[in-house]
Amino acid sequence: MKLMKSRYIAYFLLLLVAVSCEPKLDDFKPSAGSADFSKYISLGNSLTAGYADGALYLTSQTYSYPNMIAQQMKLAGGGEFKQPLMFDELGFGGKRILKLNPALDCSGNPVAGAPPSLGPVLAEGTPDARNFTSIAADGPYNNLGVPGAKSFHLLAPNYGLLNPYFGRFATNPQTTSVLAQAMEMNATFFSLWIGNNDVLSYALAGGAAEEITSQDLFSGAYASLLDGLTANGAKGMVASIPNVTSVPYFTTVPYNGLVLTEQTQVDLLNQAYGNNVYGISFKIGQNPWVVADPSSPNGIGMRQLKSNELVLLSIPQDSLRCRGWGSQKPIPGYFILDESEIASITIAVDNYNQTIKSLAETKGLAFADANLFMKNAKSGLVYDGMRFSTSFVTGGVFSLDGIHLSPRGNAIIANFFIDAINEKYNANVPHVNISDYPGIIFP
Amino acid sequence: MLTIVCTFLMVGVYAGGYQVGLHGQKQIGMGLVGTSLCFDASSMFYNPGGLSFMKPTYSFALGMSPIISSTAFRKSFPADYSAKTDNPLGTPFYFYGAAKINDKLSAGLAINTPYGNSLSWGKDWGGRYLIQDLSLKAIFFQPTVSYKINEWLGIGAGFVLATGSFDLSKALPVSGANGEGSVNLNGSTTEFGFNVGALIKPMDKMNVGIDFRSNINMEVSGADATFVTPLSLSGNFPANNKVSTTLPLPANLDVGVSYDVSEKLMVAMSLNYVFWSVYDSLIFDFETNTPALPDSRNPRSYKNKLIVRVGGEYIINDKFTARAGGYYDPSPVNADYFSPETPSLNNLGLTLGLSYKPIEKLSVDLSFLYITGMEADKQYLPDNFSGTYKSQVYIPGFGLTYNF
Numbered sequence: 001m002k003l004m005k006s007r008y009i010a011y012f013l014l015l016l017v018a019v020s021c022e023p024k025l026d027d028f029k030p031s032a033g034s035a036d037f038s039k040y041i042s043l044g045n046s047l048t049a050g051y052a053d054g055a056l057y058l059t060s061q062t063y064s065y066p067n068m069i070a071q072q073m074k075l076a077g078g079g080e081f082k083q084p085l086m087f088d089e090l091g092f093g094g095k096r097i098l099k100l101n102p103a104l105d106c107s108g109n110p111v112a113g114a115p116p117s118l119g120p121v122l123a124e125g126t127p128d129a130r131n132f133t134s135i136a137a138d139g140p141y142n143n144l145g146v147p148g149a150k151s152f153h154l155l156a157p158n159y160g161l162l163n164p165y166f167g168r169f170a171t172n173p174q175t176t177s178v179l180a181q182a183m184e185m186n187a188t189f190f191s192l193w194i195g196n197n198d199v200l201s202y203a204l205a206g207g208a209a210e211e212i213t214s215q216d217l218f219s220g221a222y223a224s225l226l227d228g229l230t231a232n233g234a235k236g237m238v239a240s241i242p243n244v245t246s247v248p249y250f251t252t253v254p255y256n257g258l259v260l261t262e263q264t265q266v267d268l269l270n271q272a273y274g275n276n277v278y279g280i281s282f283k284i285g286q287n288p289w290v291v292a293d294p295s296s297p298n299g300i301g302m303r304q305l306k307s308n309e310l311v312l313l314s315i316p317q318d319s320l321r322c323r324g325w326g327s328q329k330p331i332p333g334y335f336i337l338d339e340s341e342i343a344s345i346t347i348a349v350d351n352y353n354q355t356i357k358s359l360a361e362t363k364g365l366a367f368a369d370a371n372l373f374m375k376n377a378k379s380g381l382v383y384d385g386m387r388f389s390t391s392f393v394t395g396g397v398f399s400l401d402g403i404h405l406s407p408r409g410n411a412i413i414a415n416f417f418i419d420a421i422n423e424k425y426n427a428n429v430p431h432v433n434i435s436d437y438p439g440i441i442f443p
Numbered sequence: 444m445l446t447i448v449c450t451f452l453m454v455g456v457y458a459g460g461y462q463v464g465l466h467g468q469k470q471i472g473m474g475l476v477g478t479s480l481c482f483d484a485s486s487m488f489y490n491p492g493g494l495s496f497m498k499p500t501y502s503f504a505l506g507m508s509p510i511i512s513s514t515a516f517r518k519s520f521p522a523d524y525s526a527k528t529d530n531p532l533g534t535p536f537y538f539y540g541a542a543k544i545n546d547k548l549s550a551g552l553a554i555n556t557p558y559g560n561s562l563s564w565g566k567d568w569g570g571r572y573l574i575q576d577l578s579l580k581a582i583f584f585q586p587t588v589s590y591k592i593n594e595w596l597g598i599g600a601g602f603v604l605a606t607g608s609f610d611l612s613k614a615l616p617v618s619g620a621n622g623e624g625s626v627n628l629n630g631s632t633t634e635f636g637f638n639v640g641a642l643i644k645p646m647d648k649m650n651v652g653i654d655f656r657s658n659i660n661m662e663v664s665g666a667d668a669t670f671v672t673p674l675s676l677s678g679n680f681p682a683n684n685k686v687s688t689t690l691p692l693p694a695n696l697d698v699g700v701s702y703d704v705s706e707k708l709m710v711a712m713s714l715n716y717v718f719w720s721v722y723d724s725l726i727f728d729f730e731t732n733t734p735a736l737p738d739s740r741n742p743r744s745y746k747n748k749l750i751v752r753v754g755g756e757y758i759i760n761d762k763f764t765a766r767a768g769g770y771y772d773p774s775p776v777n778a779d780y781f782s783p784e785t786p787s788l789n790n791l792g793l794t795l796g797l798s799y800k801p802i803e804k805l806s807v808d809l810s811f812l813y814i815t816g817m818e819a820d821k822q823y824l825p826d827n828f829s830g831t832y833k834s835q836v837y838i839p840g841f842g843l844t845y846n847f
Contacts, residue, residue: 023515023833025818028523075523100675118675385572385826386616396616422521430523433569439618442673 030076033427035235036188037078041142042066043154043182043225044193048145049165050083052399052406053120055095056147056165058086060399063407066143066191068414068432069421073189076429083143084135084169090127092164096120096400098393100443106322118442120393120400132164136171144182150197150213152221154178179228190229190236191417193370195222195352199345200244200403206312206334207341212348219355226363237366237421240353242374245310245342248392249402253311258287258326269327280304282327289326292333302330310337313392313402366424368417381412383434388412396439407437461579461785462693462717465508465535466555468808468842472796473754474768475812476711478699479652481642483844484539487553487587490640490654490697491599494541494549494589499846501543502551506808506842507536514786514816514834518569522830526568531561531578537842546591553585553601558692564783571614573826574784575625581607581661581692585638595644603636605692607661611784615680619673628686628727630666634659636692648703652713658694658721663687668729679735687728691721693745699752710755719745719775742825744777754794766796766810774819781821786832788816804847810840 042048042064049056050064061067061083070081089095099121103114146153146166153159157180160166160173167173171181182190198213213221229236244250260266266282273280273290278298280290288304289311296303305311315335319325337345353371360367374390377397381388388409389395392402397409405413411434418429467485470477477489484502486493510533517525541551558581566575582605589599608631615624640654664687670680699713722745728738754768772790796810816834823829 022513022527023816023835025515025517025525025831025833027525028517028520030523072523098675115678382825382827384569384828418521428521430521433518433522433524435569435572435616439616442617442619443675 028430029428030072030430031428032073032076032078033422033425035421035425035427037073037076037429039079039142039185039187040066040070040073040081040189040191041182041185041187042069042145042191042193043178043229044145044191045149045197046145046147046404047196048191048193049143049147050145050410051147052401052404053096054399054401055091055093056086057089057091057095059089060407061085061143063410063437064143064145065405065410065414065417066145068411069191069417069429070142072414072418072429072432076427081142082139084139084141087128087130088125090123090125091131093127095123097123098400098440098442106318118393132168134168134170134173136169139169139171140181140185141169142185142187144178146178148197148201149178149194150201151194151218151225152213154194155221155224179225183228183231186232187229187234190234191238192225192229192236193239194225195241195356196244198352199241199348203244203250203337203341203345204312204314206332206336207338207344208334212344215348215351215355218348218352219359222352222355222359226359226365230363230365235365235425237368237417237424238356238360239368239417239420240356240371241349242371243346243349245337245345246374246378246390247403248390248395248398249313250310250337251390252313252392252402253315254286255305255307255309255311256286256288257311257320258282258289260284260287272328278303287327289320290330291326291336291338292330293338294333305336306339308342309339310342311335312337366420368420370413370416373413373416383412386435386439393440400440406440408434408439411437461558461787462695463510463533463535463557463559465510465812465838465840466537466557467504468506468508468810468840469756469766469796469798469844471508471810471812471838471840472766472768472794472798472808473711473756474752474770474792474794476699476701476713476752476754476768478640478654478697478713478715479642479650479701479711480699481650483846484541484551484553485537486589486642487539487541487551487585487599487601488537488555488557488638490642490652490699491587491589491601491638492597492641492654493650493652494551494587494599495547495591495597496642496644497541497543497549499543501541502844502846503540504842504844505536505538506840507534508810508812508838508840509534510836510838512834512836514783514832516570516783516786516830516832518830519820519822524569526564526570529563529565531563533559533561535559541587548591549589549599551587553583553587555583555585556581557583558607562784566614570783570828572616573613573782573823573828575612575614576610577612577784578610579607580609581605587638597642599640601638603638603657603659604633605636605659605661606633607631609663609666609690615670615672617672617676619676621673624670624672624676624680626671626680627669628666628688630663630686630688632661632663634661650701652697652699654695654697656695656697658718659692660689661692662689665730668727676735679733681731681733681736684736685730687730688726690725693721694718707758708755709757710753712751712753715750715752717748717750717775720747721745722775741782742777742780744780745775746777748773748775756796762800764798766794766798768794768796776821778819778821779824781832782823782826783828783832786816786821786834788819788832788834790814790816804845806844806846808840808842808844810838810842812836812838812840814838
């Protein structure tokens with residue numbers, strides 16, 4: 001009997017042991033498909049360099065989308081990816097951080113009891129002097145993104161003299177173009193995302209300085225770039241240009257941000273502008289800003305902003321609040337993108353993007369429609385429980401300068417580019433995990 | 444007869460297929476079939492109508508079934524990310540005590556844990572903005588009476604007092620100098636329900652059982668909602684908020700039949716219909732709302748499901764009885780609203796059981812339940828979180844029955 005008992009119990013225990021293993025799922029198997037990622041280089045502007053928060057600095061460079069893509073490519077036969085890193089968190093200066101700022105009245109005195117406001121301020125500190133010296137000897141560098149570069153700049157043989165971001169890692173600033181330096185690398189795979197500054201520089205000046213690169217200049221430059229980059233048979237990916245007017249730098253200050261709460265204010269302003277004889281009028285609530293416009297049909301060189309026009313984030317907020325800008329005084333035109341300027345930008349971007357797309361097809365390259373992606377992003381993006389929008393600061397996609405991407409914004413675009421590469425070359429480069437990267441850091 | 448779910452399925456507050464059916468080692472041994480059986484005092488849970496057919500005058504049963512569970516997750520390609528739960532051991536238990544008051548009337552008390560468990564994906568995993576850890580505990584107290592109308596029909600009813608608590612943590616996608624924000628919700632409540640059943644013996648060798656257990660809405664009001672966020676956002680997420688929420692524990696309708704094939708062999712099957720569709724959405728109603736913290740309505744859209752169970756019992760000799768069974772428990776979770784907080788898959792359960800009687804009055808009951816949660820691609824649309832899930836659960840059970 002005893003034997004029998006232990007036998008049954010032994011069977012039972014045996015069964016227990018036999019099944020104790022954990023659930024297992026097949027792993028993702030990365031592959032390069034018909035591409036070769038062994039030497040990847042990236043060309044572009046500030047977005048490619050990893051510029052963020054108003055500066056190019058050490059940490060922002062590590063979060064550049066090309067660096068993210070390169071790390072993923074490593075899982076599919078990719079090699080080392082070297083970036084021309086700054087030596088500190090300030091770069092050339094100008095970096096912004098988010099801070100709680102005490103509420104101040106128009107004389108600059110703290111307002112008792114008022115809650116502090118959250119906003120970006122300049123980071124303190126002195127940049128490391130080595131940021132301003134050449135690091136070309138430590139190259140070659142795979143990330144050839146140069147902040148400020150326009151399409152044709154990448155072909156300029158002396159661009160290292162004109163642009164210190166390239167100057168610091170150009171093998172010969174007097175004679176080497178970005179393209180030439182790229183071709184010396186003899187890469188197997190490249191990415192090219194250029195053209196934003198061909199319109200952005202104009203847009204950042206409120207249409208009052210700089211020029212939109214002509215379509216001929218752009219398409220000629222773009223074709224030369226692709227000819228050079230594919231000369232050795234390299235494969236690659238190109239991306240379209242997002243319409244710059246979709247970024248928070250242009251969409252944060254509302255066209256009708258003049259809020260009037262008292263009838264006496266309304267009456268005084270209406271009176272000052274001749275009681276609507278010039279098409280300028282005010283009411284309680286939100287009102288369009290008054291802006292300078294020498295060609296205004298009312299002949300007085302100013303008018304109210306239209307709902308499809310944009311105010312730049314660079315506008316001094318205290319001038320709006322305390323110096324009567326936009327109400328008693330017109331806002332200068334260089335803080336405004338008006339209807340015709342926006343139209344010029346949109347036409348240029350559309351034409352550039354057609355060029356990029358058709359050249360990509362001709363050359364058999366992967367094409368990522370970043371313009372379409374950004375358009376869709378306007379209505380919000382959700383990944384793994386994280387909600388993103390194109391709003392300034394709280395949206396999470398853009399960094400504190402309102403133009404360049406946050407680390408998570410870079411991760412989102414890196415995945416989008418990886419999708420384009422995978423599709424074109426039948427590759428299996430894994431996505432990055434967006435939640436592995438930091439969001440906007442709040443105080 | 445409740446759905447067996449496991450750790451992963453757990454419980455909870457948020458949980459979905461979150462029933463646990465571990466309420467008697469003998470029933471567990473034979474595929475969790477119980478509606479048509481009247482082994483002992485455990486009938487109070489499975490079918491109060493069966494209690495009046497109990498043979499001994501007094502019957503006591505107690506036991507526990509530690510749940511060892513693990514769920515694996517792999518994000519949809521081309522993501523290269525996978526994770527596994529590190530669940531604490533779940534410990535459902537039961538205690539039943541019943542007595543025959545006279546030939547017709549029996550009464551007793553059942554205490555068990557039809558819901559309750561723990562799920563832990565960890566603090567830093569890729570779905571942390573959906574769920575990190577979840578714990579749900581529920582204990583049911585069910586005083587029961589059963590009346591034998593005649594030799595072939597018994598009916599019974601129990602009043603259920605359910606006490607439950609939940610504790611849930613997840614990360615918030617806002618960062619400060621000290622890392623990410625987080626929220627913890629926890630609270631408890633007591634609610635009521637009922638359990639009614641009838642046992643019919645249409646012929647000598649056959650039992651037919653029917654049982655209905657009511658839905659219980661676990662309404663928790665004024666639970667603690669503790670937010671940890673960067674200072675500049677504390678206005679948006681008040682640190683010590685309160686929250687109200689409701690988790691339905693769905694009604695069950697069970698029908699079962701058992702048949703004595705021979706003196707030694709009995710076979711049984713049951714159909715368990717679970718009214719899951721009451722779990723339409725999970726709503727968190729915060730006492731203090733802000734523009735960043737509105738009340739949240741999370742779609743669940745569960746569907747009613749039928750669980751099919753079969754099992755058998757073989758009396759080896761007067762000391763040993765062996766049991767085996769199995770069941771199929773389809774996931775009630777909508778494939779588009781499948782959250783890692785309740786990764787309840789289509790489950791296939793296989794069971795074994797063994798009873799040993801060292802003396803006539805005492806039975807040592809062992810059971811073993813293995814559940815495989817079948818691999819499936821799921822997504823939680825509102826959070827755009829998708830991937831493949833698979834789970835495995837081992838539940839060794841131990842119990843004692845004392846009848847006299």
